[in-house]
Amino acid sequence: MTERQRHPVKAYRNPAFLNSKDARVLRILSEYLEPKSRFERHAVDDTVVFMGSARIKSREQAEAALAGAEGGGDLEGARVALRMSAYYEAARELAFRLTQWSKELDSKERRFVVCTGGGPGIMEAANRGAAEARGMNVGLTISIPAEEFDNPYVTRGLAFHFHYFFMRKFWFAYLAKAVIVFPGGFGTLDELFELLTLVQTRKMRKPMPIVVFGTEYWRQVVDFDALVRHGTIDAQDVELMHRTDSVDDAYDWIVRQLTERALDHPGPML
DSSP states (O other): OHHHHHHHHOOGOOHHHSGGGHHHHHHHHHHHHHHHHHHHHHTTTEEEEOOSSSSSSHHHHHHHHHHHHHHOOOHHHHHHHHHHHHHHHHHHHHHHHHHHHHHSSSOSSBEEEEEEEEESSSSHHHHHHHHTTTTOEEEEOOOOSOOOOOOSSOOOOGEEEEEEEHHHHHHHHHHHEEEEEEEEOOHHHHHHHHHHHHHHSSSSOOOOEEEEEHHHHHHHHHHHHHHHHHTOHHEEEEEEEEESSOHHHHHHHHHHHHHHHHOOOSSSSO
């Protein structure tokens, strides 16, 4: 009898099986159970989710890029990047202030923890602001064929890496008690519209304050009012979002919403 026959491989240690289509349900379940275990271990009750472009630079990075471009390069692109860097700094400040507020709550559990997609850009900005406020924060990254990046601000035990987009989206929505959406591309649009659909159709029954930050950007990218004029959504559907350009306004509105509608309901809600 060969060595292989004497010691057959257990199914849960068999890479060929675990990576096969037959075991897909196990991989999906793992992306539910493993994060759940870690959130419970770190006593993370609920989150405030920041969404936005991975391409937006910090003001420091954008200023350095502009200085380089003035010596020869894409000057217009560098100027756009510097203008857009205002959103990075706004996300950073807003995450800092919300983290400070959440840490002051009289609770043994960790409430309203900043959560992002764990990448660069707006995601890095929010994780950075939370870290600068000495608060735990979450990063839900996804495996995609993109350049490697370094977001050192995510709390070490709360950095997750998903294969399935829908499981990543589940964790965005399941723990969220508020969502702030900054300018972004396809991924941000996808996440925003999925959340709006869940709220509009009442598949998500918990209160879900949604801030859309950057009125001029969103006015140009998505004409929500045109959807009303064409009769494809109701006028009240536009009110599912709070649109603003102000960190102060976004902070005050979110804190008021969370205090009135979520403070007494820790943990996930349907």
